[in-house]
Amino acid sequence: MFAKILIANRGEIAVRILRACRTLGVEAVVAYSEADRDSLAVQLADEAICIGPADAKRSYLSAPAVISAAIVTGCDAIHPGYGFLSEDEGFAEVVRAHQLTFIGPPPQVLERFASKEATRRLLGAQGLATIPGSNGMLRDDLHALEEAERIGYPVLIKPSAGGGGKGMRMVRTPRELESAVKICRSEARAAFGDDSLYLEKWLEDNRHVEVQVAVDRFGHGVHLGERDCSVQRRHQKFLEEAPTPALGEAARAELAERAIKAVVAAGYENVGTLEFLVDGSGNAYFIEINCRIQVEHPVTEMLTGIDLVVAQIRIAAGEPLGFSQADVTLRGHAIEFRINAEDVEHDFRPSTGLVERYLAPGGPGVRVDSHLFTGYEVPPFYDSLLGKLIVWGPDRPAAIARALAALDELVIDGVVTNVKIHQALLRNETFLAGQMTTNLVDRVGAGAFLAAGAR
Amino acid sequence: MPDRKESARLADHAQIEGLADDLLPALIAKLGASGLAELEVREGDWKVRLRRPTDGGSSTTRSATGRAAARAAQAHADHAHGDHGQVDHGGSEQAGSETATNPYRTAATSPAVGVYHPKAEVTSGSRVRAGDRIGSVDVLGIPQEVVAPVNGIVGAAMVESGDAVEYGQELVWIELIATTAERSGRDA
Numbered sequence: 001m002f003a004k005i006l007i008a009n010r011g012e013i014a015v016r017i018l019r020a021c022r023t024l025g026v027e028a029v030v031a032y033s034e035a036d037r038d039s040l041a042v043q044l045a046d047e048a049i050c051i052g053p054a055d056a057k058r059s060y061l062s063a064p065a066v067i068s069a070a071i072v073t074g075c076d077a078i079h080p081g082y083g084f085l086s087e088d089e090g091f092a093e094v095v096r097a098h099q100l101t102f103i104g105p106p107p108q109v110l111e112r113f114a115s116k117e118a119t120r121r122l123l124g125a126q127g128l129a130t131i132p133g134s135n136g137m138l139r140d141d142l143h144a145l146e147e148a149e150r151i152g153y154p155v156l157i158k159p160s161a162g163g164g165g166k167g168m169r170m171v172r173t174p175r176e177l178e179s180a181v182k183i184c185r186s187e188a189r190a191a192f193g194d195d196s197l198y199l200e201k202w203l204e205d206n207r208h209v210e211v212q213v214a215v216d217r218f219g220h221g222v223h224l225g226e227r228d229c230s231v232q233r234r235h236q237k238f239l240e241e242a243p244t245p246a247l248g249e250a251a252r253a254e255l256a257e258r259a260i261k262a263v264v265a266a267g268y269e270n271v272g273t274l275e276f277l278v279d280g281s282g283n284a285y286f287i288e289i290n291c292r293i294q295v296e297h298p299v300t301e302m303l304t305g306i307d308l309v310v311a312q313i314r315i316a317a318g319e320p321l322g323f324s325q326a327d328v329t330l331r332g333h334a335i336e337f338r339i340n341a342e343d344v345e346h347d348f349r350p351s352t353g354l355v356e357r358y359l360a361p362g363g364p365g366v367r368v369d370s371h372l373f374t375g376y377e378v379p380p381f382y383d384s385l386l387g388k389l390i391v392w393g394p395d396r397p398a399a400i401a402r403a404l405a406a407l408d409e410l411v412i413d414g415v416v417t418n419v420k421i422h423q424a425l426l427r428n429e430t431f432l433a434g435q436m437t438t439n440l441v442d443r444v445g446a447g448a449f450l451a452a453g454a455r
Numbered sequence: 456m457p458d459r460k461e462s463a464r465l466a467d468h469a470q471i472e473g474l475a476d477d478l479l480p481a482l483i484a485k486l487g488a489s490g491l492a493e494l495e496v497r498e499g500d501w502k503v504r505l506r507r508p509t510d511g512g513s514s515t516t517r518s519a520t521g522r523a524a525a526r527a528a529q530a531h532a533d534h535a536h537g538d539h540g541q542v543d544h545g546g547s548e549q550a551g552s553e554t555a556t557n558p559y560r561t562a563a564t565s566p567a568v569g570v571y572h573p574k575a576e577v578t579s580g581s582r583v584r585a586g587d588r589i590g591s592v593d594v595l596g597i598p599q600e601v602v603a604p605v606n607g608i609v610g611a612a613m614v615e616s617g618d619a620v621e622y623g624q625e626l627v628w629i630e631l632i633a634t635t636a637e638r639s640g641r642d643a
Contacts, residue, residue: 050568052568068569
């Protein structure tokens with residue numbers, strides 16, 4: 001096991017990783033930007049070190065700053081969290097060159113799975129059905145038009161790098177395609193420094209279902225069931241649950257088993273998530289793999305009782321998984337609500353400001369992963385995630401009932417949040433029937449959800 | 456001083472220059488090393504007084520070096536211990552929170568997280584101009600320049616050569632010169 005871990009992230013995930021380190025009895029150092037000087041992670045940390053100014057490019061995204069901080073504080077490993085440097089194989093490589101361990105897949109594994117388009121082919125060869133898409137990256141407009149014609153409209157333009165819905169556009173006509181490719185290229189370049197794009201067949205009314213896996217260095221892999229992340233707005237997930245209401249028990253088990261078999265065969269290592277689109281008939285198509293801990297990992301932790309961040313650290317340290325598939329039992333139903341500093345009534349505009357009062361809900365089956373506290377100033381420089389409310393119940397209706405009570409209990413004064421959209425969803429018939437599709441909120445409009453929820 | 460002769464004015468200036476060049480650097484070094492709050496020296500009909508402000512403990516001031524360690528100390532110490540955990544990496548006592556309240560000095564800060572190396576020829580008492588390179592912070596072997604933020608005289612160092620420093624950490628005081636000399640007797 002590591003002696004000391006540098007946490008190179010912020011917000012709720014920095015706190016989450018710190019807690020995992022404490023569980024393991026490993027010392028931790030929180031690396032922070034000037035804007036996060038007063039953050040909860042820094043306050044809770046045994047040791048913290050300022051790595052740069054508010055601008056993430058010079059702090060959380062700066063490989064030299066992060067690695068230098070690890071070295072001067074005597075750390076032997078770096079946990080990148082999610083976002084920032086978490087899936088940057090170049091960073092993982094430099095970390096290793098400095099005799100430090102990157103907590104995640106080893107650099108050569110990250111590299112193998114770095115291109116989404118190549119990964120689709122790699123796992124397709126291991127027996128996973130993949131979504132029809134372009135052969136390779138889009139070279140130019142003409143190539144894009146030809147490929148879209150071959151696949152058939154509508155198509156989804158996707159960047160090869162990154163995630164979080166940036167640089168993604170669905171188009172229905174050749175004319176739309178040309179202008180959208182330009183926009184996606186510039187968005188992808190700005191967000192990930194890489195403007196390679198590819199095309200995927202757009203499935204109308206699809207569901208987003210993902211399988212959590214954990215594979216150790218010795219090739220022992222288990223799946224930890226799936227999560228449904230179909231509740232999205234502009235390709236951004238904001239509510240996740242497990243099990244997925246989209247598939248029956250046998251279909252879920254089969255999907256998870258195929259997923260773990262394929263990634264083990266492809267040489268994956270550490271925790272990861274395979275994302276699938278599920279069509280109306282229950283066919284699942286692999287789209288991409290996330291080689292990191294995900295925002296929604298607590299949903300799986302609630303069902304399995306397995307600490308995924310601890311597992312991630314152990315695997316990176318070279319330890320065997322320590323449990324087998326037979327030890328993984330999926331109990332009950334869990335739902336995660338991303339609490340964002342967003343004004344749902346004004347086009348989800350990000351909000352900032354001073355948290356004048358914060359009260360977290362509690363009770364059986366209620367978990368809150370957040371970096372908020374009364375008096376915290378939400379800085380304007382980073383994403384809008386304020387925390388996550390996760391509820392567990394023996395079944396979906398029980399989890400929903402607990403969620404309604406917990407959302408009512410939650411108090412965040414001073415900063416506008418998206419709690420209203422969650423409350424509206426929990427009263428929405430389509431959601432209650434377990435029939436949300438990824439395009440629904442955008443198609444109907446968030447406003448309509450809110451108005452219906454207010455009745 | 457409306458009626459003062461030009462020659463008298465020039466003479467004063469020369470004297471002030473002399474004090475700033477000869478006396479002040481030595482005094483600053485002394486004050487920095489001593490931990491005294493105030494030092495006053497008379498020379499001719501001039502006196503020079505150097506004063507550390509008594510810390511008002513303004514909550515908006517940034518503490519000096521060893522913030523991370525200080526914070527850790529705070530996190531574990533009981534709250535009666537106060538707001539200013541005065542702990543640092545090296546073990547020597549550090550006065551935090553001085554910069555913002557002391558108009559006579561300002562700190563040169565670290566441009567990055569790494570290992571600090573002051574420039575050999577820049578020592579306590581050296582005169583520097585704003586923008587002068589006074590040292591560097593090594594980030595993975597690549598030096599990042601530490602520059603003097605203002606014109607002044609290099610005062611007490613807050614970290615030693617070879618110490619690990621974080622971004623924005625205060626490294627060395629730069630004492631402002633013009634405002635620290637005042638005339639005794641006349642014009643007082």
